Amino acid sequence: MERKYHISKHCRIDHHGVLYNGQPLSAEISTEFSIFSKAFYYSLGTTYPKFFKMDNLSKLAWLGAEILLKEELSKNIAIVLSNRSSSYDTDLKHIHTISSTEQYYPSPAIFVYTLPNVCIGEIAIRHHLQTENIFFVSEQFDSQLTVNYCNYLLNSNRAEKVLCGWVEYLEENYKLVLYLVEKTGNLAHDLNVVRQLML
Amino acid sequence: MRKVYIGPYNCISSLGYTLEDTWSAVVEGKSGITLQEPIGEIPNTYAAIIARDELDSYFTAQLQDIKLSTPFSFTKLEKLMISALLPIVRNLDITTETELIISTTKGNIDQCDDKDKNGAAASLPALAQRIAYLFGFKRSPIVISNACVSGLQAISTAKRLIQMDYCKDAVIVAADLVSEFVLSGFRSFQALSDGICRPYDEDRKGLNLGEAAAALYISKQPIPDQKQQFYVAGEASINDANHISGPSRTGEGLKCSIERALAEAAILPEAVDFICAHGTATVYNDEMEAIALHRTKLADKPINSLKGYFGHTLGTAGLIESILSLESLRNNILLPSLGYQKQGTSLPLAVITERIHKPLSRFLKTASGFAGTNTAILFEKEII
Structure with missing residues (x-):
């Protein structure tokens, strides 16, 4: 029998600010991501020095996950994320380090972030999630795919909850929408609701 | 849960342009890993690379063979993907329930320089769209980019999508290049071997990067005429x-x-x-x-x-x-x-x-x- 799932919490980070379950979270809004992300990190009250070593995509994903998972007790949470530009924001930085013969300085600290799924790794490490994970890349958020894939993970008991969403960062253009799917919650986990969240 | 069957598959590697070529070379114990000329600023490195001019002629012959005409020109990565796909897709009835799944870590990254700020040349969705359009896939393609498990996870994802009735069958294609981008990165990690790699051996000193493409068909139906x-x-x-x-x-x-x-x-x-x-x-x-x-x-x-x-x-x-x-x-x-x-x-x-x-x-x-x-x-x- 097809089981029904719910969205228990959701959040959004973009140029308009931060929303948690649709309500604004106090944060210093700035057009520059480096300033905004640092201010918002401090406002969360978590001490996690590794945050400052991350690339922009991982910082964005980490902040979103922090909003939703900070008080989660379950460790059986799978992660299904996607975006449009993969890790291109950091790819550019790596390309820059190898673009001139005079200044050729590829760095492991940059190169490691030239994969989009490293932001999943950062969330998994922070929240101790030894769970199912996958990263898809598509022009727009593929609601159909993500909703079905998430239901499969829950139906097959591969996870108790699933953190789903979109995490896009390229050259100061960014948008994150994350939502947590589980047995109970205020919103139905269906295509229409997910499409609304992504608008 | 229902069984999900694996149909025809194909690959292109430094050992050959068809599955048969790569398989017989592997059975004979050959390695496609050789000492390369310097690539960009990277000095001589052991890697398994598919020669560009050879691939070009193979690709052109393949396209002529199936009389496929297209207004596009293709990158090396796309030529690899298309060549791996052709024998799999040629006789396939692509329906609205056939999914295309693409696995790659860096796609067309070799096409970018640091002036390409929007990354259009390396766009994975655009790459997927081109491949889907060329072969007449009717659904929007799925791209998996989950580091070095991507190619294997593409198979498990296809199996899951079929089990959940998201699609009835799927074609998976994977490719990555040995670009200066990845070589310089792995080199900065000091992960590259100074000879042919030796997995599990006492004297192993790291990996060699290799170029390859592979394609595989997977379906809810057993594959016809196959014992x-x-x-x-x-x-x-x-x-x-x-x-x-x-x-x-x-x-x-x-x-x-x-x-x-x-x-x-x-x-x-x-x-x-x-x-x-x-x-x-x-x-x-x-x-x-x-x-x-x-x-x-x-x-x-x-x-x-x-x-x-x-x-x-x-x-x-x-x-x-x-x-x-x-x-x-x-x-x-x-x-x-x-x-x-x-x-x-x-x-x-x-x-x-x-x-x-x-x-x-x-x-x-x-x-x-x-x-x-x-x-x-x-x-x-x-x-x-």
């Missing part, structure tokens, strides 16, 4: 949650992935005939695998890494290595792990050192990658 049927019996992809670039010291994510794959297949470790592991030949990866395989009671099972034949092919690795292991299963041949001589992991593994002919029913394929990713799939065969 031996192959299917995905169980799979899982569990993260280590330990380190973004270093393998877990306990092999926890790989151990959990293997345990869950075996549990789904309802197979005990002793029933596994062989393992085709990731085996990059870096010190820490191979050690991590040895620990995970001991913890899952699989350490005495014949094991190989295929990296010594055609290098670490990144987003293609899991797919091409599954394909060659399926050929092992079909032909009842265990392939030796090229480059192995002496135990180099703290716990022993039963690394295959010579070609062995014996009846085979099932194998375990594993992959692990950056960001703590791991995937394990148990493949089985049945004779009908």
Whole structure:
């Protein structure tokens, strides 16, 4: 029998600010991501020095996950994320380090972030999630795919909850929408609701 | 859950342009890894590279052969993907229920320079759209970019999509290049070997990068006119949650992935005939695998890494290595792990050192990658 799932919490980070379950979270809004992300990190009250070593995509994903998972007790949470530009924001930085013969300085600290799924790794490490994970890349958020894939993970008991969403960062253009799917919650986990969240 | 069957497959590697070429070269114990001329600022490096001019003529001949005319011009990566796909898609009835799944880590990254601020040339969705359009796929393609497990996870994802009735069948294609981009990065990690890589060996010094493309068809229906049927019996992809670039010291994510794959297949470790592991030949990866395989009671099972034949092919690795292991299963041949001589992991593994002919029913394929990713799939065969 097809089981029904719910969205228990959701959040959004973009140029308009931060929303948690649709309500604004106090944060210093700035057009520059480096300033905004640092201010918002401090406002969360978590001490996690590794945050400052991350690339922009991982910082964005980490902040979103922090909003939703900070008080989660379950460790059986799978992660299904996607975006449009993969890790291109950091790819550019790596390309820059190898673009001139005079200044050729590829760095492991940059190169490691030239994969989009490293932001999943950062969330998994922070929240101790030894769970199912996958990263898809598509022009727009593929609601159909993500909703079905998430239901499969829950139906097959591969996870108790699933953190789903979109995490896009390229050259100061960014948008994150994350939502947590589980047995109970205020919103139905269906295509229409997910499409609304992504608008 | 229903069985999901594996149909025709194909690959292109530094060892040849068809599955038959790569398979016979591997059976003969050949390696496609050679010392390369300097690439950009990278001095002479051992890597497995597909010659551009040779690929161009092969590609042109293939297109003429099927009278496919297209207004597009294609990059090296796209030529590899299309050439790998052609024999699979040529006679396939692509319906609205046929999904296209693309696995790559870096796609067309070799086409970008630091003036390309929007990344149009390296766009993975655009790449996927071009491939889908060329072959007349009717659904929007799915791109998986989950580091070095991508190619293997593409198979488990296709199996899941079919089991959940998201689609009836799927074509998977994977490709990655040995670009200056990835070479310089792996070199900065000091992960590259100064000779042909030696997975699990005492003297292993790192990996070789390789170029390859692979394609595989997968369906809810058994494949017609095929006496031996192959299917995905169980799979899982569990993260280590330990380190973004270093393998877990306990092999926890790989151990959990293997345990869950075996549990789904309802197979005990002793029933596994062989393992085709990731085996990059870096010190820490191979050690991590040895620990995970001991913890899952699989350490005495014949094991190989295929990296010594055609290098670490990144987003293609899991797919091409599954394909060659399926050929092992079909032909009842265990392939030796090229480059192995002496135990180099703290716990022993039963690394295959010579070609062995014996009846085979099932194998375990594993992959692990950056960001703590791991995937394990148990493949089985049945004779009908």
